[in-house]
Amino acid sequence: MNQTASQGASEVQRFLDRLSERSARRSGEPTWIAARRQAGAARFEAMGFPDRRVEEWKYTDVRAISRGDFQLAEDADFSPASAAALTLPMDAHRLTFVDGVFSSALSDLTELPGGVQVQPLSQALEENHEAVGGPLGRLTGVEFSAFSALNTAFFEEGALVRLAPGTVVEKPIVLQFLSRANQAAVMSHPRILIEAASRSQATVIEHHVGEEGAANFTNLVEEVMLDRGAHLTHYKLVESPEQDLHVASIHVEQCRDAQFTSFNLTLGGGLVRNDLISDLNGQGAEVTFNGLFYGQNRQHVDNHTLANHNAPHTFSHENYKGILDDRAHGVFNGKVIVKRDSQKIEADQSNANLLLSDRAQIDTKPELEIYADDVKCSHGATTGQLDEEAVFALRTRGLDEATARGLLTLAFAGEVMDQVDLDAVAERVELTVAGKLPERFHLAGLVEAAVALNED
Amino acid sequence: MLEVKDLHVTVEGSEILKGLTLSIQPGEVHAIMGPNGAGKSTLSAVIAGKDGYEVTAGTITFEGRDVLEMEIEERAQAGLLLGFQYPVEIPGVKNIYLLKAALNAQREARGEGEIPAPEFMKLIKEKVSFMKMDNSFLQRAVNEGFSGGEKKRNEILQMLVLQPKLAMLDEIDSGLDIDAMKVVAEGVNSLRSEDRGILLVTHYQRLLDYIVPDHVHVLVDGRIVKSGNADLARELESRGYDWVVEESAA
Numbered sequence: 001m002n003q004t005a006s007q008g009a010s011e012v013q014r015f016l017d018r019l020s021e022r023s024a025r026r027s028g029e030p031t032w033i034a035a036r037r038q039a040g041a042a043r044f045e046a047m048g049f050p051d052r053r054v055e056e057w058k059y060t061d062v063r064a065i066s067r068g069d070f071q072l073a074e075d076a077d078f079s080p081a082s083a084a085a086l087t088l089p090m091d092a093h094r095l096t097f098v099d100g101v102f103s104s105a106l107s108d109l110t111e112l113p114g115g116v117q118v119q120p121l122s123q124a125l126e127e128n129h130e131a132v133g134g135p136l137g138r139l140t141g142v143e144f145s146a147f148s149a150l151n152t153a154f155f156e157e158g159a160l161v162r163l164a165p166g167t168v169v170e171k172p173i174v175l176q177f178l179s180r181a182n183q184a185a186v187m188s189h190p191r192i193l194i195e196a197a198s199r200s201q202a203t204v205i206e207h208h209v210g211e212e213g214a215a216n217f218t219n220l221v222e223e224v225m226l227d228r229g230a231h232l233t234h235y236k237l238v239e240s241p242e243q244d245l246h247v248a249s250i251h252v253e254q255c256r257d258a259q260f261t262s263f264n265l266t267l268g269g270g271l272v273r274n275d276l277i278s279d280l281n282g283q284g285a286e287v288t289f290n291g292l293f294y295g296q297n298r299q300h301v302d303n304h305t306l307a308n309h310n311a312p313h314t315f316s317h318e319n320y321k322g323i324l325d326d327r328a329h330g331v332f333n334g335k336v337i338v339k340r341d342s343q344k345i346e347a348d349q350s351n352a353n354l355l356l357s358d359r360a361q362i363d364t365k366p367e368l369e370i371y372a373d374d375v376k377c378s379h380g381a382t383t384g385q386l387d388e389e390a391v392f393a394l395r396t397r398g399l400d401e402a403t404a405r406g407l408l409t410l411a412f413a414g415e416v417m418d419q420v421d422l423d424a425v426a427e428r429v430e431l432t433v434a435g436k437l438p439e440r441f442h443l444a445g446l447v448e449a450a451v452a453l454n455e456d
Numbered sequence: 457m458l459e460v461k462d463l464h465v466t467v468e469g470s471e472i473l474k475g476l477t478l479s480i481q482p483g484e485v486h487a488i489m490g491p492n493g494a495g496k497s498t499l500s501a502v503i504a505g506k507d508g509y510e511v512t513a514g515t516i517t518f519e520g521r522d523v524l525e526m527e528i529e530e531r532a533q534a535g536l537l538l539g540f541q542y543p544v545e546i547p548g549v550k551n552i553y554l555l556k557a558a559l560n561a562q563r564e565a566r567g568e569g570e571i572p573a574p575e576f577m578k579l580i581k582e583k584v585s586f587m588k589m590d591n592s593f594l595q596r597a598v599n600e601g602f603s604g605g606e607k608k609r610n611e612i613l614q615m616l617v618l619q620p621k622l623a624m625l626d627e628i629d630s631g632l633d634i635d636a637m638k639v640v641a642e643g644v645n646s647l648r649s650e651d652r653g654i655l656l657v658t659h660y661q662r663l664l665d666y667i668v669p670d671h672v673h674v675l676v677d678g679r680i681v682k683s684g685n686a687d688l689a690r691e692l693e694s695r696g697y698d699w700v701v702e703e704s705a706a
Contacts, residue, residue: 387544392507393544408549411548
């Protein structure tokens with residue numbers, strides 16, 4: 001065995017040791033869970049952490065994770081005042097997890113309407129584990145990646161969202177994940193399951209944020225099942241502290257006429273890897289992948305998306321924008337696969353990146369695999385710097401350089417942000433992206449006034 | 457208010473301005489004319505602070521301040537504004553953002569607070585209508601997809617909102633049909649006042665039928681070789697530039 005391999009094996013072993021320490025207190029678990037843990041552990045051990053020879057991980061080095069020594073959190077203590085400062089200021093149904101552990105004190109499900117089930121996973125398992133066991137793992141198995149295998153071995157907590165047929169949830173459902181600045185780094189393996197029955201509609205916001213100095217590892221697996229005509233708008237906002245490590249896979253299954261609209265907004269985290277996969281299984285199903293990532297310092301943000309056109313007359317749209325400053329590194333991989341009999345599908349994809357520093361880096365790769373002949377597909381990728389002529393033009397009107405650059409950077413993000421209709425989310429993103437832009441809070445009101453003026 | 461003395465400017469190693477001297481007092485409208493390649497656009501570009509122009513000798517002062525020592529935005533905040541010959545398109549930045557940010561930057565530099573929203577709306581509504589523009593312009597990205605005439609009108613609109621002490625207009629008439637030019641000229645004429653200076657840079661006399669200057673300067677080979685009143689512009693129109701060039705060579 002060569003040295004690298006033995007090092008890899010000892011890294012894997014450290015995680016497996018944590019697992020066996022934990023298993024002592026899991027004796028009362030249903031057998032199906034125990035069996036899956038075992039399968040997850042076995043698969044993880046066989047695969048090991050991916051290195052950069054694995055195509056899917058070519059540009060992302062996970063050694064910060066594999067060499068880490070992570071505990072499992074024991075409690076969900078978090079000062080309500082600090083939590084309030086991190087929470088998105090909006091009226092919502094809210095579940096909060098602290099380092100993966102459910103916090104009832106920081107959650108609010110008081111006004112949950114009929115036809116909607118929102119529960120911490122542990123509670124759902126306790127009440128009716130068989131109803132969870134059926135769908136859980138159906139879309140994301142242990143084969144997907146070493147991380148999904150690891151999640152399956154460790155999962156304890158997470159969220160379950162179920163919508164009855166025809167249910168329309170007005171308020172967003174927020175799943176808030178808080179990361180603490182612990183003495184010893186911790187890991188969590190949240191599991192999210194969303195089942196939306198026919199014609200139901202909801203907005204789910206997954207929000208990852210934490211205390212400054214936190215350096216924890218989050219390994220999330222999410223499965224979303226959309227029945228006929230269901231509409232789900234899904235926000236994933238990562239504002240984690242800059243030492244936090246984050247790996248997530250979101251796997252969506254869409255039946256006939258189901259719509260999934262994703263906003264994948266990454267502003268924080270030291271290492272962030274997202275896999276978003278949509279299986280378009282019924283005619284009329286439509287997925288929209290919107291993405292914005294903003295990397296500073298040495299942040300690394302890797303987004304992989306995949307649209308599987310498994311049925312004819314299915315639609316996928318993708319618009320990702322990346323802004324990278326300092327020595328940040330971005331990766332975008334957008335893949336579209338069109339099956340042989342999936343005729344009359346439409347797929348469009350665009351990725352534009354803005355490099356604010358000479359040392360920032362982006363690796364972008366669109367991939368189209370088309371096995372049908374009557375399809376409409378387009379893709380494009382661009383990478384550039386801020387237009388210096390525009391910076392000059394703004395300065396000649398009296399705007400200082402920082403404001404001019406902030407305004408232009410925000411304008412670049414605008415195409416994605418214009419689609420965001422939740423003010424609390426838009427404001428968080430604009431605040432970060434524009435930096436110190438003194439005008440930013442007055443712009444919205446100004447535009448409204450101008451619109452009113454036009455209607456005179 | 458603006459004093460340019462013996463200005464020498466080099467662009468990419470070749471000298472474009474070779475000792476230009478010009479003095480503009482409040483209330484005056486100056487026109488700089490000249491054949492292509494004489495350095496007309498260089499002067500306003502240097503005053504605005506554009507990159508790539510090296511001042512090798514001479515001075516520029518504005519109300520006693522050394523312009524060459526000021527940041528680009530400081531020049532604008534002090535009231536020196538340049539209307540571009542080729543206004544830049546700025547995708548994603550709405551006109552209304554630019555106007556408000558620019559106006560507030562100027563007010564902040566003067567130690568004033570932000571302009572109240574109703575006051576601002578009233579102001580831009582008035583100016584937009586004066587420039588015969590539709591309010592929808594305010595919602596559009598700066599110059600993006602604008603026609604040549606719309607871009608020039610937009611430059612004047614910015615002047616009307618920002619009320620500079622010295623307005624410099626570089627070839628503001630280029631690419632305009634006669635109707636658009638009349639609107640632009642009306643805008644510029646409305647800027648005329650006893651405490652404001654205006655500097656027009658133009659190749660053609662046509663514009664000066666609508667904006668009658670107090671002083672006309674002919675720029676040839678990097679130097680002002682002849683100055684006069686509006687009659688000089690008319691003479692150039694009928695006789696061309698050759699006689700001035702010959703006179704200056706003699």
